[in-house]
Amino acid sequence: MGKNDKSEMHRSRRGKNIALGLALVGFCVLFYVITIAKMGTVGG
Amino acid sequence: MRDNATTLSATGAAIPDSGSIAVESAASDYIALLKPRVMALVVFTGIAGLLLAPGSIHPVIGLVAVLCISVGAGASGAINMWFDRDIDRIMTRTQNRPVAAGRILPGDALAFGVILSAASVVVMGLAVNLAAAALLALTIGFYIFVYTMWLKRRTPQNIVIGGAAGAFPPMIGWAAVTGDVSLSSIVLFAIIFFWTPPHFWALALFRNSDYTAAGVPMLPVVAGSRETRRQMFVYTLIMLPLSVAPAFLGMASLAYGLVAAGMSLWFIRHCVLVMRADEDDFGPARRMFAYSIFYLFGLFAALLADAAVRAAGFW
Numbered sequence: 001m002g003k004n005d006k007s008e009m010h011r012s013r014r015g016k017n018i019a020l021g022l023a024l025v026g027f028c029v030l031f032y033v034i035t036i037a038k039m040g041t042v043g044g
Numbered sequence: 045m046r047d048n049a050t051t052l053s054a055t056g057a058a059i060p061d062s063g064s065i066a067v068e069s070a071a072s073d074y075i076a077l078l079k080p081r082v083m084a085l086v087v088f089t090g091i092a093g094l095l096l097a098p099g100s101i102h103p104v105i106g107l108v109a110v111l112c113i114s115v116g117a118g119a120s121g122a123i124n125m126w127f128d129r130d131i132d133r134i135m136t137r138t139q140n141r142p143v144a145a146g147r148i149l150p151g152d153a154l155a156f157g158v159i160l161s162a163a164s165v166v167v168m169g170l171a172v173n174l175a176a177a178a179l180l181a182l183t184i185g186f187y188i189f190v191y192t193m194w195l196k197r198r199t200p201q202n203i204v205i206g207g208a209a210g211a212f213p214p215m216i217g218w219a220a221v222t223g224d225v226s227l228s229s230i231v232l233f234a235i236i237f238f239w240t241p242p243h244f245w246a247l248a249l250f251r252n253s254d255y256t257a258a259g260v261p262m263l264p265v266v267a268g269s270r271e272t273r274r275q276m277f278v279y280t281l282i283m284l285p286l287s288v289a290p291a292f293l294g295m296a297s298l299a300y301g302l303v304a305a306g307m308s309l310w311f312i313r314h315c316v317l318v319m320r321a322d323e324d325d326f327g328p329a330r331r332m333f334a335y336s337i338f339y340l341f342g343l344f345a346a347l348l349a350d351a352a353v354r355a356a357g358f359w
Contacts, residue, residue: 016152019074027163030108034171037104 073142077125077153078118078160085340086117086213092344093217093232096295096351101221109172109220113213116164116180120187120209122157126150127192131258137251168220176220183212197259200266207240208233214344228295234286239340242276242283242315246333249273249318250326273319280315284308287343300350304343311339 090113094106101109125132125143132144142148161184169177191206199205211233218229248255248262249269255262264272287308291301314332321328 015070015073018071019156022071023160030111030167033104034108034167037102037108038171040102 070147073147074156076142077122077148077156078115079121079125080118082121082210083114083118085337086210087114088341089232089236089344090114090213090217092348093214093229094220095217095348096214096232097218097221097229099221105172106220109168109176109217112164112168112172112176112180113216115160116168116184117213119157119160119164120184122153122160123188124192126153126157127188128196131197131260134258135251135254137254172220173223175223175225176216179212179216179219179225183209183216186212198261200261200263202261203244204241207237207244210240211236228290228293231286231289231293231295234289235283235343236340238279238282238286239336242279242311243333243336243340245272245276246318246329246336249329250333269323273315277312277315277319280308280312283311290347296347296350297354300346303346307339307342307346311335 087110090110094101094109125141128138129141129143129150132138132141138144143150143153165177165181165184168180187206187209191202191209195202195206214232214236215225215229218232219225222229245263248264249272252262252264252269256265263275284305287304288301290296291298291304311332314328314335317328318332
């Protein structure tokens with residue numbers, strides 16, 4: 001695989017990686033928020 | 045109809061159907077994969093179920109429930125686009141979808157849909173309750189296995205039975221608060237369930253050539269325009285008592301009942317105009333389709349407004 005082919009492949013996968021990254025960050029934030037809300041419910 | 049080789053899109057461009065050929069996908073294509081416009085209706089009716097249910101829910105947990113409903117609905121839409129990519133390429137309405145247009149590989153769409161489906165059900169079960177998670181899993185499974193894979197290409201009653209998948213969100217929202225299924229939540233389900241056939245058949249009347257080309261046995265394709273209009277009329281008549289039922293079940297006031305009756309009578313009027321129109325005059329069907337969307341939003345908005353007024357203590 002040539003250098004240009006490789007950079008082309010990386011570029012083409014960029015959108016997929018951004019979507020995956022956003023999903024993972026979103027998932028972490030979601031579990032953090034759920035935990036805080038659940039702790040608040042139990043505490044209150 | 046399905047093949048695993050490279051196929052030609054409607055514009056004549058070669059698009060990969062399998063394998064690991066790199067295609068350029070933008071993050072926006074993955075958002076399009078979740079059918080955001082369909083998601084809007086699902087989110088709205090899901091929120092309505094959540095707000096109309098007796099009892100209360102922590103606002104954050106309520107938001108998580110709505111998020112799970114919307115992600116689950118979107119994920120099943122992604123799996124639908126993976127499975128239907130062959131017919132999506134044929135129909136003008138769907139040929140620009142990310143998988144059909146070749147912007148996302150089929151395998152990527154399937155993985156995206158399966159992972160998000162599983163995640164939405166697991167989060168719903170862990171954060172909200174098991175009843176809501178079970179209903180969400182049922183909705184996703186029904187849409188993919190019963191509607192998309194089994195009914196859609198086999199029977200003209202595809203959207204009648206498959207419409208159940210789109211009718212579950214208010215029941216899920218309701219279950220997120222109460223943890224169960226009740227007659228009131230079944231009425232909300234029934235309103236969407238019986239609304240679906242006239243809504244989709246109005247669309248199918250003026251998109252008949254699309255469905256014929258793709259070989260999807262929609263009612264106008266199989267039974268003809270006259271029979272479709274007759275069946276649409278039956279469903280619009282059923283909507284009249286069903287839409288006012290919340291007023292008789294104590295879910296809403298008489299004012300809501302009057303608004304719902306008026307909107308339903310207008311829906312029937314649209315259907316009568318469709319029945320009277322010439323077979324090649326699609327104007328009334330287009331107007332009925334547009335009104336049907338407004339009608340469903342309107343009914344649920346009226347239910348919410350009624351509940352808000354009651355909560356404020358006006359009656």
